[in-house]
Amino acid sequence: MIISTYKCKGLYFAVGISKSDGRILKSSLPRSKKQDAIDEASDFPFEISSRYEKIAKDVCKAYYGKQIKFNVSIYNKTPFETEVLLKVMEVPYGKVTTYKNLAESLGTKAYRAIGTVLNKNPLPIVIPCHRVIKSDLSLGGYRGGIRMKKEMLEKEGVPVVGNMIHPVYIHSFK
DNA sequence: CAGGCTCTTCACA
DNA sequence: TGTGAAGAGCCTG
Numbered sequence: 655m656i657i658s659t660y661k662c663k664g665l666y667f668a669v670g671i672s673k674s675d676g677r678i679l680k681s682s683l684p685r686s687k688k689q690d691a692i693d694e695a696s697d698f699p700f701e702i703s704s705r706y707e708k709i710a711k712d713v714c715k716a717y718y719g720k721q722i723k724f725n726v727s728i729y730n731k732t733p734f735e736t737e738v739l740l741k742v743m744e745v746p747y748g749k750v751t752t753y754k755n756l757a758e759s760l761g762t763k764a765y766r767a768i769g770t771v772l773n774k775n776p777l778p779i780v781i782p783c784h785r786v787i788k789s790d791l792s793l794g795g796y797r798g799g800i801r802m803k804k805e806m807l808e809k810e811g812v813p814v815v816g817n818m819i820h821p822v823y824i825h826s827f828k
Numbered sequence: 829c830a831g832g833c834t835c836t837t838c839a840c841a
Numbered sequence: 842t843g844t845g846a847a848g849a850g851c852c853t854g
Contacts, residue, residue: 803849
């Protein structure tokens with residue numbers, strides 16, 4: 655794995671890229687310490703290189719509300735985790751879905767398990783787990799804090815009033 | 829608000 | 842291998 659970083663507005667973004675096919679394997683949330691970003695995005699063995707700085711920059715742009723398509727690869731995950739992560743990638747820019755909708759679209763009632771999977775999302779920002787909210791349309795949790803979740807949603811055009819989201823923004827599968 | 833339900837994962841035996 | 846606790850949830854009274 656190759657780690658590249660990008661710095662913007664005092665925040666560091668790191669990505670871990672597959673040496674064989676150039677796909678994104680891991681990403682970090684924005685961190686104020688470079689090493690923290692690297693630690694979050696790396697998996698052994700890895701080497702640091704600026705080769706994929708552009709991808710790290712893209713993650714940064716996505717964080718600040720730009721719509722970007724990424725080539726990802728999911729590895730070391732159970733079938734359930736993989737299913738959930740792939741499904742979350744289907745949620746379009748500017749829309750949200752709920753833990754419940756996700757569960758139903760996967761034919762299960764494992765609402766909580768989905769939260770657990772997203773809490774361990776290896777590709778935050780890239781796999782838009784910030785677009786998953788509770789079924790009562792309140793924000794729900796986020797690994798980087800709901801503050802960050804709220805800001806990301808607003809930057810991509812989903813208003814958050816209090817910590818609630820208007821139903822017109824929910825995406826339903828099928 | 830309390831409590832039960834629903835699942836998966838992880839730690840620890 | 843087995844059991845129990847915990848989790849970014851949901852539903853009912």
